[in-house]
Amino acid sequence: MVRRYVVIGNGPAGATAAAIVRGLDDAAEIEIVGDEHVPFYSRPGLAYLLTGTIPEKLLFSRPDTEYARLRVRRTVGRVIGIEAGRHRVVLSTGQALDYDRLLIAVGARALRPDLPGIDLEGVVTLDNIEDARRIIRFARRARRACVIGGGITAIELAEGLAARGVETHYLMRGDRYWPSVLDPGESALVEGRLTEDGVRIHKGVELTAVIGARGRVASVETRAGTSLRCDVLAVAVGIEPRVELARAAGLRTGRGIWTDASFRTSDPDIYAAGDVAEVLDPASGTRACDSLWSIAIEQGRAAGQALVGAGEPYRRSTPVNVTRIGGITTTLIGAIGSGGREDDLVTLARGDSGAWRQQLDAFAVIADGGVDHLRLVIGEHRIVGAVVMGDQTLSRPLRHLIQERTDVTAVRDRLVSSPSEIGPLVTALARSVGGP
Numbered sequence: 061m062v063r064r065y066v067v068i069g070n071g072p073a074g075a076t077a078a079a080i081v082r083g084l085d086d087a088a089e090i091e092i093v094g095d096e097h098v099p100f101y102s103r104p105g106l107a108y109l110l111t112g113t114i115p116e117k118l119l120f121s122r123p124d125t126e127y128a129r130l131r132v133r134r135t136v137g138r139v140i141g142i143e144a145g146r147h148r149v150v151l152s153t154g155q156a157l158d159y160d161r162l163l164i165a166v167g168a169r170a171l172r173p174d175l176p177g178i179d180l181e182g183v184v185t186l187d188n189i190e191d192a193r194r195i196i197r198f199a200r201r202a203r204r205a206c207v208i209g210g211g212i213t214a215i216e217l218a219e220g221l222a223a224r225g226v227e228t229h230y231l232m233r234g235d236r237y238w239p240s241v242l243d244p245g246e247s248a249l250v251e252g253r254l255t256e257d258g259v260r261i262h263k264g265v266e267l268t269a270v271i272g273a274r275g276r277v278a279s280v281e282t283r284a285g286t287s288l289r290c291d292v293l294a295v296a297v298g299i300e301p302r303v304e305l306a307r308a309a310g311l312r313t314g315r316g317i318w319t320d321a322s323f324r325t326s327d328p329d330i331y332a333a334g335d336v337a338e339v340l341d342p343a344s345g346t347r348a349c350d351s352l353w354s355i356a357i358e359q360g361r362a363a364g365q366a367l368v369g370a371g372e373p374y375r376r377s378t379p380v381n382v383t384r385i386g387g388i389t390t391t392l393i394g395a396i397g398s399g400g401r402e403d404d405l406v407t408l409a410r411g412d413s414g415a416w417r418q419q420l421d422a423f424a425v426i427a428d429g430g431v432d433h434l435r436l437v438i439g440e441h442r443i444v445g446a447v448v449m450g451d452q453t454l455s456r457p458l459r460h461l462i463q464e465r466t467d468v469t470a471v472r473d474r475l476v477s478s479p480s481e482i483g484p485l486v487t488a489l490a491r492s493v494g495g496p
């Protein structure tokens with residue numbers, strides 16, 4: 061019998077799963093439906109498009125011809141319903157696609173705070189390439205922009221607008237940047253860089269309304285009763301998994317679509333992966349949501365295997381993001397939560413992981429040298445997390461030690477008491493256990 065697989069979502073989770081299914085089931089009929097009218101592209105790369113560092117064409121990493129080669133039918137369209145009992149999905153055109161197995165990989169969307177005027181033209185979020193193009197168009201005419209929110213996307217929006225010559229004001233509700241993940245010194249590094257790049261930072265400012273003129277943003281009002289004129293308001297207060305298709309189909313959902321460790325939802329023929337999924341981690345017995353490119357690919361790979369009935373239950377890898385925050389190359393690995401109160405994000409952000417905020421029985425060692433900053437979070441026997449800013453020499457060895465849960469008991473005291481020895485110790489230890 062030829063099996064028919066339908067994948068909803070042409071992001072890294074869906075596209076990877078489709079390719080894996082083809083590799084394991086040569087006769088299968090595979091269809092991937094995505095509602096964006098462009099070929100597959102790098103979402104993290106949108107930040108570089110905004111700052112003008114790369115041209116748009118560099119974002120497209122998988123041409124549509126790749127689907128033809130894999131004999132995957134690619135349909136541009138929006139799925140508006142899943143009829144689980146009839147094993148079919150319905151597109152906004154009325155077209156219906158039958159499936160034997162379905163994968164939902166529709167990602168997450170940016171949230172907007174519930175403020176008067178939040179739907180005015182000129183209020184922007186950054187989910188996809190269309191949003192990035194819109195922001196670039198607005199930036200051509202805008203004189204002044206305000207940015208609210210936190211995490212990586214708020215910084216990307218502020219830097220992108222400033223790089224395009226717009227006077228940019230970053231309004232923080234709290235007193236420092238991304239306090240739930242970064243420690244005070246790390247926040248200060250990022251804020252310093254943003255200021256150097258011309259972004260004006262205001263702390264302890266809460267928006268109460270967006271004021272429009274002729275349907276467009278004209279200014280914002282704050283709780284303190286002040287008003288700031290602006291033509292663009294960029295918002296990055298967090299994301300929410302797109303669970304509505306699954307909920308309407310009667311699938312079990314929490315923050316995301318609930319799946320077991322094989323990505324199967326509460327319907328045995330429907331699977332979910334990527335930003336939309338809340339996947340059971342058998343090791344911890346908990347479900348977690350991430351918004352990380354590498355995890356979406358990893359889950360797409362495992363879900364593709366599970367769809368055809370192959371593969372092992374998922375073993376969640378250590379969440380890692382290698383990114384630029386305020387122009388500083390930064391690697392975030394494992395349990396790094398600094399416990400700070402988060403005022404600027406209402407939920408998880410992009411390029412973020414719930415696991416980073418884990419508070420383990422561990423403490424931090426800091427080795428500093430200006431912008432080259434390293435924070436190791438060390439438990440009793442192993443390194444559980446690390447933040448590497450600037451020089452990235454130790455980023456891969458640390459990732460290896462944390463991922464492999466390497467026992468560091470023998471050198472723990474030296475790691476803790478002698479920060480200048482961390483470099484050679486980490487390098488030697490990683491090599492001794494087969495790392496880079």
Ligand SMILES: Cc1cc2nc3c(=O)[nH]c(=O)nc-3n(C[C@H](O)[C@H](O)[C@H](O)COP(=O)(O)OP(=O)(O)OC[C@H]3O[C@@H](n4cnc5c(N)ncnc54)[C@H](O)[C@@H]3O)c2cc1C
Pocket residue numbers: 068069070071072073074093094095096103104105106107137138139140165166167168186187188212213216302305333334335336350351352353354356380381382383410411412
């Ligand atoms: C601006 C930005 C910066 C980021 N920075 C980083 C970073 O620094 N590091 C990092 O690791 N990650 C980063 N991320 C997060 C990363 O891109 C996501 O974790 C990843 O793309 C999730 O993959 P996915 O396949 O689950 O979903 P997505 O990539 O979101 O793909 C889902 C696709 O499904 C489509 N879709 C939705 N609903 C429907 C429907 N009803 N019918 C048809 N199609 C539908 C969507 O339009 C989209 O094309 C960033 C994301 C953004 C937007």
